[in-house]
Amino acid sequence: MNLLDWIVLLGTMVGIAAYGAWHTRHTDHLDTYLKGSRSMRWGTIGISVMATQASAITFLSIPGQGFESGIGFVQNYFGLPLALIIVCAVFLPIYRRLGVYTAYEFLGQRFDAKTRLLGAGLFLLQRGLAAGVTIYAPAIILSTVLGWRLDLTILGTGLLVIVYTVTGGSLAVSLTQKWQMAIIFGGMITAFLILIARLPHDLGPGGALHVAGAMGKLQAVDFSLNPDKRYTLWTGIFGGLFLSLSYFGTDQSQVQRYIGGAALREGRLGLMFNALLKIPMQFSILLLGALLFVFYQFQPAPVFYNRVEWQHYASGPNGATFQALEEKHAARHAAEQEKIRAWLAARNRHDALAEPAARTAMLDAQAATDDVRQEARAALLAIDPRAKTKDSDYVFIGFILDQLPHGIIGLLIAVMIAAALGSKAGELNALGTTTTIDLWRHFRPLAAHDEARNVRAAKWFTALWGIVAVAFALFAGFSENLIEAINIIGSIFYGVVLGIFLVAFFLKHIGGTAVFWSAVISQSIIFALYFLRHRFPVLDFSYLWYNFIGCAACVGLGLVLQMLMPSRNHTKKI
Amino acid sequence: MKPPPDSAPDDNSPGVPGFRTWRGVYLFVFIVFVLVVGLLALFSRLFA
Numbered sequence: 059m060n061l062l063d064w065i066v067l068l069g070t071m072v073g074i075a076a077y078g079a080w081h082t083r084h085t086d087h088l089d090t091y092l093k094g095s096r097s098m099r100w101g102t103i104g105i106s107v108m109a110t111q112a113s114a115i116t117f118l119s120i121p122g123q124g125f126e127s128g129i130g131f132v133q134n135y136f137g138l139p140l141a142l143i144i145v146c147a148v149f150l151p152i153y154r155r156l157g158v159y160t161a162y163e164f165l166g167q168r169f170d171a172k173t174r175l176l177g178a179g180l181f182l183l184q185r186g187l188a189a190g191v192t193i194y195a196p197a198i199i200l201s202t203v204l205g206w207r208l209d210l211t212i213l214g215t216g217l218l219v220i221v222y223t224v225t226g227g228s229l230a231v232s233l234t235q236k237w238q239m240a241i242i243f244g245g246m247i248t249a250f251l252i253l254i255a256r257l258p259h260d261l262g263p264g265g266a267l268h269v270a271g272a273m274g275k276l277q278a279v280d281f282s283l284n285p286d287k288r289y290t291l292w293t294g295i296f297g298g299l300f301l302s303l304s305y306f307g308t309d310q311s312q313v314q315r316y317i318g319g320a321a322l323r324e325g326r327l328g329l330m331f332n333a334l335l336k337i338p339m340q341f342s343i344l345l346l347g348a349l350l351f352v353f354y355q356f357q358p359a360p361v362f363y364n365r366v367e368w369q370h371y372a373s374g375p376n377g378a379t380f381q382a383l384e385e386k387h388a389a390r391h392a393a394e395q396e397k398i399r400a401w402l403a404a405r406n407r408h409d410a411l412a413e414p415a416a417r418t419a420m421l422d423a424q425a426a427t428d429d430v431r432q433e434a435r436a437a438l439l440a441i442d443p444r445a446k447t448k449d450s451d452y453v454f455i456g457f458i459l460d461q462l463p464h465g466i467i468g469l470l471i472a473v474m475i476a477a478a479l480g481s482k483a484g485e486l487n488a489l490g491t492t493t494t495i496d497l498w499r500h501f502r503p504l505a506a507h508d509e510a511r512n513v514r515a516a517k518w519f520t521a522l523w524g525i526v527a528v529a530f531a532l533f534a535g536f537s538e539n540l541i542e543a544i545n546i547i548g549s550i551f552y553g554v555v556l557g558i559f560l561v562a563f564f565l566k567h568i569g570g571t572a573v574f575w576s577a578v579i580s581q582s583i584i585f586a587l588y589f590l591r592h593r594f595p596v597l598d599f600s601y602l603w604y605n606f607i608g609c610a611a612c613v614g615l616g617l618v619l620q621m622l623m624p625s626r627n628h629t630k631k632i
Numbered sequence: 633m634k635p636p637p638d639s640a641p642d643d644n645s646p647g648v649p650g651f652r653t654w655r656g657v658y659l660f661v662f663i664v665f666v667l668v669v670g671l672l673a674l675f676s677r678l679f680a
Contacts, residue, residue: 132672139665143658271679278672291669323647326654333661337668 059204059467066468070241071475075222078234082226088512091227092159092491093318102232103328106315108335109235109242110484111305114196114477115451117246120340122450124347125354128275130289132341137298139333141306146326148563149307154322159495161313161559168562169570171500176577177558178496181310184551185489189523190530192485196478197531200471202366203455212531219479220524223486224517228314231483238476245473248466249458250346256461257349258356261402266352268405269398272417273424275348278341300605304556311488350457355398361387361434363449363456368434371441379437387430394423486527490520546601550588553608554581560609561616568620576615584608 059067085091123131158164162181166174193216201208222230257266270276280290287293306312306329316325361384362368372380401416435447458470494516499506506512554577561573584604591597651657 136665136669139661143661147654147658267679271676276676276679278676279669281673326646326657327648330657330661334664337665337672341672 059471060464062465063468063471066465067472067475070469070472071218071479074234074237074241074476075218075479077237078230079222079225081233082222082230085226085229086510086513088509088516090229091513091516092495093314094228094232096318096320098229098232098319098324100319100324100327100331102236103316103319103324104331105239106232106235106484107306107312107328107332108339109239109477109480110311110315111481112239112242112477113192113481114474117242117343117474117477118196118199118455119451120343121347121350121454122452124275124344125351125453126347126450128270129278129341129344129348130280132278132337132344133280133289133291133294134298135302135337135340136291136294137296137300138302138306138336140295140299141302142329142333144303145307146329149313149559150316150325150329151322152563153313153317154325158317160310160492161308162310162492162496165558165562166496169573173558173570173574173577174496175500176574177308177555178492180551180555180581181308181492182489182497184548185309185311185485186523186526187547189485189489189527192478192482193527194531196474199451199455200474202364203452203459204471205366209532212528215475215478215482216524216528216531219482219486220521220528223483223490223524224521227513227516227520228318228487228491231487232315232318234483235480238480241469241476242473242480245466245469246343246346249454249462249470250342250349252462252466253346253349253353253457257353261352261356263349265402266349269352269355269402270348272401272420273351274421275351297602297605300556300609301552304552304605304609308555308559309488310492311484314488314491315484347454350453353457354453355395358388359391360456361431362438363452364446365452365456367438367446367449371438371445374441376437376441380434383430383434383437387427387434390423390427390430394420394427397423482527486520486524489523490516493519493523546588549601549604550584550608551581553605553610554584554612556605557609557612557616560613565613565616568616569623572619572623573612573616576612576619579615580608580611583611 089096120131153161153164156164156167158167160178162174162178165177193212197208197211197215200206201211222234226233254263254266257263261269267276280287282290283292284290316328319325319328360368368380372384397416397420401413401420404412404416435449438445438447455474458467462470494512498515498519499512505515557580558573558577561568561576584607587597587604587607588601591599645652646654646657648657651660
């Protein structure tokens with residue numbers, strides 16, 4: 059990065075944060091601080107919902123996913139539009155009608171105080187544990203590639219987001235997210251256009267798509283019923299519906315984004331905006347990754363895309379092994395390029411006899427190159443069992459630094475940091491709000507009447523969660539496995555929380571005591587399944603199933619417990 | 633202080649040109665979703 063990149067990067071990041079903090083510096087009403095301005099329109103809400111979900115990892119990892127495994131990951135989002143329709147039709151009107159600040163406040167009104175505390179507690183535990191990762195995950199990649207100090211990267215981004223989130227609350231989060239998303243869209247479209255322009259001239263975008271398709275990168279929809287396949291139309295629709303309903307309907311970091319606004323209509327349209335745009339957006343980012351794959355077929359490509367880590371080990375005593383792997387990869391990569399050109403030539407002259415054989419030769423050459431990449435990963439692990447061998451996250455950032463002109467590099471780094479700040483801001487805002495409304499005000503009910511004191515408490519709690527997140531990121535010593543562990547933690551809690559809300563919305567005869575104990579028992583079952591999975595191999599299934607099991611157990615046990623309990627009028631009019 | 637809750641939370645007029653009810657909006661979003669999945673399937677087949 060040169061001076062121009064730094065000017066673009068710091069100018070956009072500090073400028074947006076200062077804009078958000080300045081415009082919301084007089085936010086002293088609790089409603090505005092926690093829900094945002096009552097004049098917020100659907101566009102701002104829609105962008106804010108999108109920015110909270112799209113973290114920096116979305117823009118670093120998803121192109122890598124498209125590069126490595128193709129665009130089939132887009133199916134993961136197929137349940138999202140359906141879930142958002144349900145949230146619009148059922149969840150949102152009730153939240154708005156009750157005028158709640160948090161989703162868990164609704165549980166208090168529908169059931170009782172203990173169920174509300176349980177819901178809020180599960181959210182704080184899950185989000186609090188994940189809090190450090192949203193800062194740490196992009197920081198580790200950016201600091202590795204750019205040579206920045208990791209601690210300063212975490213502190214810089216962490217403190218920036220704390221300042222404007224604490225100052226302006228929910229309104230500042232939404233205002234800044236609007237501009238951050240503008241930077242993100244502008245930067246990603248620029249990168250896409252430059253990538254298209256850098257493809258070989260005799261290939262063009264159409265040829266590149268045919269190469270990507272022939273090499274298995276463009277299967278967007280898989281109708282297979284094979285349960286071993288992770289991404290299919292069916293897992294996307296059913297699993298995705300389940301996860302999205304839980305995330306958008308019950309996670310305060312999302313609920314807070316859409317319960318504010320001028321009217322119910324604005325929240326609904328903001329969510330429908332996401333329902334329409336999310337799949338095309340994720341498809342575009344994945345397609346960028348698939349086209350990066352084609353781009354690197356016609357360019358000298360590294361054997362391992364995390365070049366800093368590769369160099370670190372290659373400059374050690376085993377340097378000869380690494381150099382031999384680099385040479386082997388370069389030779390196979392050149393052979394693969396030759397086979398691709400042979401296939402393209404056969405295809406362009408419509409040679410029906412030569413084309414299938416050329417395609418097979420091309421795929422064999424691709425497999426041979428992939429074998430060397432596997433050997434490279436094995437070589438890294440042989441030297442250091444803790445070496446990070448997942449290099450696909452570094453493909454897009456490597457392209458940015460190698461291929462884009464100065465100024466645009468600064469813009470694209472700003473994209474990554476803007477995404478990190480946007481999602482982090484939504485998260486801190488939700489943690490601060492839930493702590494204030496569902497815990498602090500619950501235990502200090504007299505304080506609820508002092509609005510200024512409530513705003514001060516919300517600011518302190520938001521700052522506190524920000525400091526916890528930064529400290530966690532600085533001192534926890536994350537690894538890639540820990541990042542996956544955070545996803546596992548989310549799945550452990552999400553199912554039960556969704557179960558509580560589904561009972562609240564759809565099973566009106568079930569009361570607070572029944573749902574509280576069913577949730578406690580269900581959560582215990584999930585904990586037992588998780589902790590006993592190594593002792594009993596039959597329990598060692600994918601953690602994604604915890605979402606379904608937790609929800610089904612919570613609803614089912616709720617029904618049973620309600621039947622066993624003495625008959626009383628449990629239903630509150632909501 | 634809490635703001636007054638929505639007076640007509642189930643207001644059935646989305647205020648979007650061409651749509652008289654929210655059901656119409658949801659149906660439109662669902663149809664677009666089906667169309668997008670269909671186009672993605674077509675895209676997969678075209679470049680397979």
